[in-house]
Amino acid sequence: MDVEGHVSRRPLEQELVSRGVRMTHQRRLLVQIIQGAAGHLDAIALWQCAKDQDPTINKVTVYRTLAMLKRHGLVDELDLMHLDGGKHYYEAKTTRDHIHLACLKCGRIQEFESSLFEKLKGQIEREQQFRISTVRVEAGGLCDRCK
Ligand SMILES: [Zn+2]
Numbered sequence: 817m818d819v820e821g822h823v824s825r826r827p828l829e830q831e832l833v834s835r836g837v838r839m840t841h842q843r844r845l846l847v848q849i850i851q852g853a854a855g856h857l858d859a860i861a862l863w864q865c866a867k868d869q870d871p872t873i874n875k876v877t878v879y880r881t882l883a884m885l886k887r888h889g890l891v892d893e894l895d896l897m898h899l900d901g902g903k904h905y906y907e908a909k910t911t912r913d914h915i916h917l918a919c920l921k922c923g924r925i926q927e928f929e930s931s932l933f934e935k936l937k938g939q940i941e942r943e944q945q946f947r948i949s950t951v952r953v954e955a956g957g958l959c960d961r962c963k
């Protein structure tokens with residue numbers, strides 16, 4: 817059974833083009849940063865990364881692009897246990913679903929993937945007749961460095 821097949825695993829840019837979204841230079845830049853980011857970026861961090869490559873990019877473009885990606889269901893919006901107040905973080909939905917482990921002391925975010933998680937999603941879908949399109953699990957605690 818294909819439990820993770822509901823979400824496209826194509827690169828974001830390709831996915832957007834196939835949906836008929838017009839890709840401007842700045843949109844492409846933002847999408848590439850989100851796609852390639854090692855961590856989880858909030859809107860301001862994303863804006864700062866983009867400005868290094870294109871100083872003319874403004875915050876409004878960043879917010880609009882994020883809103884567009886959300887509308888298309890291509891990014892996850894995370895609050896990561898509110899470690900940093902009300903900030904929201906964005907992550908491309910092209911990776912496998914994972915659980916976020918947030919260290920409440922140092923703020924480190926670790927990602928945890930497990931086939932059990934995939935199984936659990938399958939079980940939910942079967943037993944509840946529910947089709948999961950997005951799933952978000954976070955755990956707060958202490959990382960190995962802070963324990
Ligand atoms: Zn820590």
Ligand SMILES: [Zn+2]
Binds near residue numbers: 856914916
């Ligand atoms: Zn993540």
